Amino acid sequence: MSDRPYHHGDLRRAILAAALDVIATDGPSGLSLRDLARRAGVSHAAPAHHFRDRTGLLTAIAAEGHGLLATALAEATDLRDAGVRYVRFAREHPAHFQVMFSPELLRADDLELTTARALSATALTDAIAITAPAGDGTDTRLARIAVWSLAHGFATLLLGHNLDGLLGDEDPEEVLRALPMMLFPSA
Template structure:
């Protein structure tokens, strides 16, 4: 009898890491359909498990989205920790958004998340600390109002640029230029020559 290939949806779940399988499937759905397209029942079907199985790890849709946001903040913290200066931090922020668009989309949608979740609050603190460290490297000395405003300005610039980029709002403006290189050049354009 000839062997037939089963589609991914026809294979029973056997690899032992249902939590990871559901997270990966959820990230795929979010990347194509946004968070609104996410359903635990559909994710269970994709993983080949009962419709109740994902709830064992995430309780509900909000729990799943909260886990995705926490993972995203951890990945962002790791990316920013390697930054060498202010411009590099901004470029790394944009690279993170491009490489992890589903995480990025969920991380900054507080209405979708459990704000008091320990894993999320810990991961948010790590990414905030990494951003602060990266900005402090290139910001005015100290923790005064200038340093605080520099952190807000850098985050706003990088986040806004990444959001516009992911929404394809910059497609006609970049003319094939590397988005990270463009982001690195933006602060120079905003600072008048001395």
């Protein structure tokens, strides 16, 4: 008799959680459905029922990440706050963040992913619109690119520990709050 449970409960969530742990420590390249099944205590074929394959799993992680990011950005009060929320999201969800912006790992045409991406893009655009209302001459497309580039670059450098020597004891969120003022003095 096997000591593995016949029913797992929420296998999809268990596989996602295990995958996020692996990605956080070993990166997406360390991910194996067989290993995740072993960690969840199920047969090696069980994860395929939820994700079909490794790409499907990574796509689900990216979609979940974009949904979480959209939620984080939805409460932004201005550009600085949107940037801080973006970086906070990256710090709190580093595995999602790694996968979300690696299109070579994902199914670009996945409906859940495209919907979640649209939600996070809209949340970012809405935060820009708070600061630069339509009709004030601001090119919101370029503003969105600038804000996203600043926040994403800062988050990437921070997660890679590339800012450790530059930040010292300063709170990364406070440093980021000051950066948009250099680009957008009216922000």
